[in-house]
Amino acid sequence: MNPTQRLALFVLLAPAILWLGLLIVLPHVEILILSFSERVAPRVYAFGAGNYLEFFTEPLYWRTFARTAIMSIAVTAITLVLAFPIALYIARVAQGRLKAMLLLLCLLPFWVSELVRTLGWMILLRETGVVSYLLRAAGLADQPVELLYNDGAVILGLVYGGLLFMIVPLANALESLEPAVVEAGFDLGGSRWTVLRRIVIPHAMPGIVAGSIIVFMLTVGNFATPVLLGGKNGLWFTEQIYAQFITRFNWPQGSAFGMLLLLLSSAIVWAGLRLTGQSLGTTLRQA
Amino acid sequence: MATTSDLDLVNVTKRFGSHAAVDDVTFSVAPGEFFSILGPSGCGKTTLMRMIAGFENPTSGDIRIRGKSMVGVPANRRPVNMVFQSLALFPMMNVGENVAYGLTCRGVSRSEAEERANRMLERVGLKGFGERRVTALSGGQRQRVAIARCLVLEPTLVLLDEPLGALDLKLREHMKIELKQLQATFNTTFAYITHDQSEALVMSDRIAVMNQGRFEQVGSPRELYHNPATPFVASFVGETNRWQGEVVSSSGGTVALQLPSGTVTQGTGHALQKSAVAFVRPEAVALAQSQPALRDLPNRFEGRVSAVLFDGANSSLLIDTLGFDQPVRAVLPQAGPLAGIEVGAPIHVGWTADAMKVFAA
Ligand SMILES: Nc1ncnc2c1ncn2[C@@H]1O[C@H](COP(=O)(O)OP(=O)(O)OP(=O)(O)O)[C@@H](O)[C@H]1O
Numbered sequence A: 001m002n003p004t005q006r007l008a009l010f011v012l013l014a015p016a017i018l019w020l021g022l023l024i025v026l027p028h029v030e031i032l033i034l035s036f037s038e039r040v041a042p043r044v045y046a047f048g049a050g051n052y053l054e055f056f057t058e059p060l061y062w063r064t065f066a067r068t069a070i071m072s073i074a075v076t077a078i079t080l081v082l083a084f085p086i087a088l089y090i091a092r093v094a095q096g097r098l099k100a101m102l103l104l105l106c107l108l109p110f111w112v113s114e115l116v117r118t119l120g121w122m123i124l125l126r127e128t129g130v131v132s133y134l135l136r137a138a139g140l141a142d143q144p145v146e147l148l149y150n151d152g153a154v155i156l157g158l159v160y161g162g163l164l165f166m167i168v169p170l171a172n173a174l175e176s177l178e179p180a181v182v183e184a185g186f187d188l189g190g191s192r193w194t195v196l197r198r199i200v201i202p203h204a205m206p207g208i209v210a211g212s213i214i215v216f217m218l219t220v221g222n223f224a225t226p227v228l229l230g231g232k233n234g235l236w237f238t239e240q241i242y243a244q245f246i247t248r249f250n251w252p253q254g255s256a257f258g259m260l261l262l263l264l265s266s267a268i269v270w271a272g273l274r275l276t277g278q279s280l281g282t283t284l285r286q287a
Numbered sequence B: 001m002a003t004t005s006d007l008d009l010v011n012v013t014k015r016f017g018s019h020a021a022v023d024d025v026t027f028s029v030a031p032g033e034f035f036s037i038l039g040p041s042g043c044g045k046t047t048l049m050r051m052i053a054g055f056e057n058p059t060s061g062d063i064r065i066r067g068k069s070m071v072g073v074p075a076n077r078r079p080v081n082m083v084f085q086s087l088a089l090f091p092m093m094n095v096g097e098n099v100a101y102g103l104t105c106r107g108v109s110r111s112e113a114e115e116r117a118n119r120m121l122e123r124v125g126l127k128g129f130g131e132r133r134v135t136a137l138s139g140g141q142r143q144r145v146a147i148a149r150c151l152v153l154e155p156t157l158v159l160l161d162e163p164l165g166a167l168d169l170k171l172r173e174h175m176k177i178e179l180k181q182l183q184a185t186f187n188t189t190f191a192y193i194t195h196d197q198s199e200a201l202v203m204s205d206r207i208a209v210m211n212q213g214r215f216e217q218v219g220s221p222r223e224l225y226h227n228p229a230t231p232f233v234a235s236f237v238g239e240t241n242r243w244q245g246e247v248v249s250s251s252g253g254t255v256a257l258q259l260p261s262g263t264v265t266q267g268t269g270h271a272l273q274k275s276a277v278a279f280v281r282p283e284a285v286a287l288a289q290s291q292p293a294l295r296d297l298p299n300r301f302e303g304r305v306s307a308v309l310f311d312g313a314n315s316s317l318l319i320d321t322l323g324f325d326q327p328v329r330a331v332l333p334q335a336g337p338l339a340g341i342e343v344g345a346p347i348h349v350g351w352t353a354d355a356m357k358v359f360a361a
């Protein structure tokens, strides 16, 4: 490589390097350093793991943390179960314009911001909202029903937000399944269930894992949906981070939480990959 | 009759919209028979197969296997198994699992299925391949896995949809023989579809020639070759010369056909119409260096060699012949004075009236 070529390469790569460096690596390094500084006196900080210890000694913190993890896994699982038939339909049954229409339909909610979308759910679910009104009109309830501010509402909102990100990689994976392979599965005596379990799902595995990783990450890191739909009962770990940074102005504590959240999502993704026997490489290619 | 045949199709028709892909097809396949359906691309062969396998429902007509009607029976309940054109091996399973799949679907225990799969692999010459990934096999090996996967279930009938289509020529020649041998050792009924007449002729006990959704003729390879019932069969099965002409006289199966040039030829057939087509196999054309050698033949003509198409045992000559608008194709003799004939050499050609089949055009 001669100097001009090297320069050209550098210029071409510069935006990407800057992007990665400034927006991802740098803040995280900063947060990592910050998370290890303890406040020993007002405005006096010392190096130490106290912020992490605080997390383990205060039940609210680690309970919220565990709750976030478990609910995110549940949301991912529910999204997967809901998205699979839809993706199967889009990939195997729908043809031409119908297929494009269906994908557009999945995409449509993302034309409005997450906040507006979540507020939409609030309008539907609140005590004086549409669903409550319909329930009363149908005679299924005799007084206004509050459907907001519970785990169900949080899960609903999160699943809704994750659906598209599950459907696209799934449909992608299912599309590449040769129709004759499925027919051969039936021809050799397989029931629908056998064909699904032994042929369709194994084939879609990279898509399943890719979609699950994306949805899980989005869910764990979500802020608006659990706060708005869960209210006081939302108890999402991102709220704790927000509170430390913004309300309490305890940046070191918030940083420690941030690092813990990063560790959590990495650990769960790694476990998921190990459990399904997929490698990150094939999964990323699918997504 | 139900007990003497493995497969019966009765007036089966399949329409896609207004287009009849399969049009009123009736035939039976006897147990242990190697039955081929031969036809050009798009004539409805795959559609016919898919109806037998249970992936499509006939618009009308009945399909019976060992006398039992299969209409409405789903594919996974039919005692037929199919070798797909693309083979459709399960890429997510290894070779052994591919073969054992059908057995486990039937509720055979895992260990027994594995054992039977291994025995089957051994019989098709793939001993020790059980653990291989299907992607790590050669074309011929994949072929054998696809067949083993069906045969292990001991089906009444195996359907094969152009299974050799994806193979190269050499391997195809080899697999033709191997398939025929496999069929003979397992004594299973095979229904085989192909657009390659040589595959059909070599392997089959009987062949049905299909064209535009209909069966033109069903018969043994020899029957089809020597006594084609329709002009389509005559031109589709085997090499042949084809001429158009007009019938000038016809009596007792002998036809005099006048070519556009005015030349009159003698053939056999039952052409009632005026316009007719005539077919002569290249190997039926006798060649001689002098006229008297052909004096017993009713059709004798003079010509000049216009091309020598050398292809080993399949070599042929194209002969520009007086009175024929297209060159006459004849087999190049492998021995004798004519073996070394060159382009431009004068030659005499002739054939019997029997060798020339005349059909209404
Ligand atoms: N699902 C379908 N819908 C509409 N038309 C179809 C369908 N399947 C097949 N056809 C039509 O039916 C006719 C026969 O198709 P088929 O696949 O049976 O041909 P084939 O003889 O197997 O040809 P090839 O040798 O090319 O495989 C074709 O004209 C095809 O376009």
Ligand SMILES: [Mg+2]
Pocket (backbone or CB within 6 Å): B045, B046, B047
């Ligand atoms: Mg076909």
